[in-house]
Amino acid sequence: MANPRVTENITIENAHILFRNFSGRESKYNRAGQRNFCVYIDDPDLAQRLIDDGWNIRVREPRDEGEPPRHYLQVAVSFDNIPPTVYMLTKRKKVKLDEESIATLDFAEIRNIDLTIRPYNWVIQEGTKNEKSGVKAYLRTMYVVIDEDEFAEKYASDEYPQE
Template identity: 40%
Template sequence: MELTFAPKDILQVNDTRIIYRNFRGEGSKFNREGDRNFAMIIPTQDLADELISRGWNVKIKDPREEGEEPFMYLPIKVKFNDRGPQIYLVTGDRTNRLDEDVVSMLDDIDIRSVDLDIRPYDWEVNGKTGRTAYLQAMEVTQEIDRFAARMAEEEHPEE
């Protein structure tokens, strides 16, 4: 994972891993119906400390077994509006932009890599403050097996 602190506190992250994918916005005991979100794994304590010092809402779960590192991640919200987010899916040699109607497919695919830009939203309610992470842009590279790659080549040999 490679992370850059860009202007306006935007996080630019290359080759990261995402978990808790809910691009569908399904309701559950952890999520209100309609709220689209996912989380980015934070691989090191140093990076988690740096993000926390900059106001990001890093979640840390205690290790399951003694001697293991804690499990750290950054929850990220996905809200579609006139400013984005811009989401691209790379499948083999094809790149498709995903809109609000089809972004849910990201919940079901095998992912090879993810690059993303995250913008902060700093809030204050009743004297409490915080920072929420919102997806600004993302490129997801799908892991395709050899059979899917062969079928894509047969369907579009000219590309």
Template identity: 40%
Template sequence: MNDVTFRNVRIIFRNFAGAPTRFNAAGGKRTFSILLNENEANELSSMGFNVKALKQRDPDDDPAFHLPVEVSYRVKPPRIVFVSNQGRKRTVIDEDTVSLIDYTEIEKIDLTINPYQWEMENAHGVKAYLKTMYVTIREDELDIEYAQDFGPEVPADYEE
């Protein structure tokens, strides 16, 4: 099964720190979910992914769905990049700093998941693991002001 790429997605249930929650035991997994429309949910479900329906607050609302995604550093770590300074600066996020995503104001996310087909006794399915994620940070006016390019720094011992 091939990787699946999503562009300009919204994520919910952020737990990049792996903090214990009602649904995540202590020392638990780093996870989040991707919001899906009905067509995306049907397509991913037909591929074997564990797509879940969100509880509707209003019966007149269209149904909403989400795909749980795990962020694992055990075998091959995901590549996660923060994009800031109006797209001019990229910062790679590692296992020690990935929890920052839990509190980051996000403008846009593009990501790729790596599907893992599993089988256990009489059950089987496809689990979504994060492979690559680009997180464009929502910058406020001070971020933009202080990110202006002041030119390259010249070392003190530089001679022309």
């Protein structure tokens, strides 16, 4: 039996992300062209609710003794059907990222992220004994504040002659 349909978005302020692949590069864990990242779900009650609703919450074992395991969710970044709204912010400007420019986030020094994830309910082999269902996470909106290097401010306001 399928889980009840999930319709509520997940909003996370001051999110911590890991395993960034905004460029969609092929790797041991990723097929070419699939853009995604993972986000920690720090509230254990929220993580359990999401698991109960059918979201694919994974657990990352602690690196150091005494630390608790951390829950996280892989989030797809797709520009195909419903493209996400993504802004990169610096001290001086706010830039909307598109399918081409979003790859810059793979190696950016990020200070803060606020994001909204939308659910996509899926079912395979519906009505059979092999029926499976779940909820896939897609990025809806994201605001990324970048930590600029010490020279960014100095050179941002200077005009230089064209060569």
